[in-house]
Amino acid sequence: MSAQPLQLGSVLAHEEAKLLACVHCGLCLEACPTYVQTGDENDGPRGRIYLMRAVEEGRLGADAPTFARHINRCLGCRACESACPAGVEYGQLLEAARADLTNSRREHGAADRLLHFALRHIWPHPARLRLAFAVARTLRDTGLVRLLRATHLPHLLAPRFDLALALLDGSRAVRLTEQEREPTTQPASANITTSRALLFDGCVTEGLFARVNRATARVLALNGCATERPRGQVCCGALHAHGGDIEGARRLARQNIEAFADDNAAPIVTNAGGCGAMLAAYAHLLAADPQYAERAHSFSARVRDISQQLSVVSLRTGAPINAPVTTYDASCHLLHGQRAASEPLDMLRAIPDLEFVPLTGSDVCCGGAGVYNLIETELSMRVLDEKLKHIAETGATLVMTSNPGCHMQLSAGARLKGLRLRVCHPIELLEASYRKLAEKSSDAGQETS
Ligand code: SF4
Numbered sequence: 001m002s003a004q005p006l007q008l009g010s011v012l013a014h015e016e017a018k019l020l021a022c023v024h025c026g027l028c029l030e031a032c033p034t035y036v037q038t039g040d041e042n043d044g045p046r047g048r049i050y051l052m053r054a055v056e057e058g059r060l061g062a063d064a065p066t067f068a069r070h071i072n073r074c075l076g077c078r079a080c081e082s083a084c085p086a087g088v089e090y091g092q093l094l095e096a097a098r099a100d101l102t103n104s105r106r107e108h109g110a111a112d113r114l115l116h117f118a119l120r121h122i123w124p125h126p127a128r129l130r131l132a133f134a135v136a137r138t139l140r141d142t143g144l145v146r147l148l149r150a151t152h153l154p155h156l157l158a159p160r161f162d163l164a165l166a167l168l169d170g171s172r173a174v175r176l177t178e179q180e181r182e183p184t185t186q187p188a189s190a191n192i193t194t195s196r197a198l199l200f201d202g203c204v205t206e207g208l209f210a211r212v213n214r215a216t217a218r219v220l221a222l223n224g225c226a227t228e229r230p231r232g233q234v235c236c237g238a239l240h241a242h243g244g245d246i247e248g249a250r251r252l253a254r255q256n257i258e259a260f261a262d263d264n265a266a267p268i269v270t271n272a273g274g275c276g277a278m279l280a281a282y283a284h285l286l287a288a289d290p291q292y293a294e295r296a297h298s299f300s301a302r303v304r305d306i307s308q309q310l311s312v313v314s315l316r317t318g319a320p321i322n323a324p325v326t327t328y329d330a331s332c333h334l335l336h337g338q339r340a341a342s343e344p345l346d347m348l349r350a351i352p353d354l355e356f357v358p359l360t361g362s363d364v365c366c367g368g369a370g371v372y373n374l375i376e377t378e379l380s381m382r383v384l385d386e387k388l389k390h391i392a393e394t395g396a397t398l399v400m401t402s403n404p405g406c407h408m409q410l411s412a413g414a415r416l417k418g419l420r421l422r423v424c425h426p427i428e429l430l431e432a433s434y435r436k437l438a439e440k441s442s443d444a445g446q447e448t449s
């Protein structure tokens with residue numbers, strides 16, 4: 001127990017009103033994946049809020065093992081927010097609790113230390129981050145990761161290392177349609193540009209899923225939206241905020257606000273649920289910063305997921321593609337943070353004849369949750385097993401999701417279990433459908449000429 005609980009609970013102390021908003025009704029419990037898995041009240045939102053209040057009121061130290069255990073075991077999925085009738089802003093409470101926890105701990109485990117080293121010394125430095133992702137891509141694209149995993153050595157040495165390799169391998173591009181080999185025809189842009197958007201790249205997306213960013217720009221162009229990628233943009237700060245480094249997240253937020261300042265009217269579009277929810281939370285993150293509070297508020301108001309941006313245009317219909325049976329798993333932060341439930345599915349409706357099967361529990365976390373899978377591996381895998389079971393029930397062999405972390409978690413799960421399951425972003429499938437349309441028009445043009 002801490003000797004200075006009030007001092008240790010200082011970040012939570014600023015969130016007292018949000019803590020008091022919880023009326024302890026328990027209506028959020030069944031929506032909470034960790035509570036469902038363990039049945040322990042302290043692994044549910046209500047129990048965690050009790051623990052946060054105990055820290056905030058000085059009855060418990062932020063360095064107490066019970067506090068650390070149950071706050072660390074939270075996925076941060078925010079499903080409890082959607083279920084809560086009292087509007088408790090749990091995501092912001094969790095970030096405050098993690099910040100108090102990080103500040104209070106004298107001892108950190110090896111995984112924790114490694115994470116905080118990377119967040120402090122690699123993530124805020126674009127050149128170092130680019131280098132780290134270039135190394136990761138080389139390991140992935142040369143097949144070294146697969147080769148290493150095939151020896152079973154990583155699993156024998158440390159199952160978590162094997163998981164990390166499976167996650168990296170899971171970011172590889174997959175074949176989306178039965179005939180597709182290499183895309184040859186690119187969809188043409190719309191003849192008339194009617195809108196404009198600034199694209200937020202996202203560090204993991206640009207590092208491992210650049211194809212998704214390029215598909216986003218092409219689909220927007222085809223629907224009459226001109227795009228730009230502002231220079232100087234950095235990581236959104238989600239990993240920092242969720243890992244308890246609120247100051248690190250604030251520094252990144254200020255850099256992004258500056259980077260997107262040139263055109264204050266254009267929406268800021270992202271294709272990653274985790275980044276989008278974080279960018280939309282800059283208003284809260286910088287609310288007490290006199291220099292940035294107002295700018296952060298306007299910045300957050302401009303943030304849209306790609307599916308939300310496409311929902312305001314008259315979305316063009318593509319051509320049928322020979323895709324396998326498909327399902328959709330929602331990114332928690334896209335669904336519960338940005339409240340985009342129907343918009344991602346609307347993108348799929350623009351693909352004619354797509355054989356789509358809804359997924360039971362699509363609104364439940366997959367267990368990825370940033371780097372949660374590498375830190376709370378056992379619980380993460382239990383949550384993932386449940387997800388894979390529901391995906392298997394659909395009969396789909398292609399699952400779509402709108403966040404790189406979810407993408408890698410589902411792909412890694414398939415690899416670890418030897419399942420025939422491919423994963424992609426919905427925008428990739430929509431682009432494939434537009435590409436097919438372009439191929440058809442080009443074939444028709446050749447026939448008539
Ligand atoms: S964020 Fe998710 S895991 Fe955490 S308490 Fe809420 S529902 Fe449970």
Ligand code: SF4
Nearest residue numbers: 022023025026028084
């Ligand atoms: S977080 Fe909301 S739903 Fe959960 S116990 Fe508190 S008031 Fe009830």
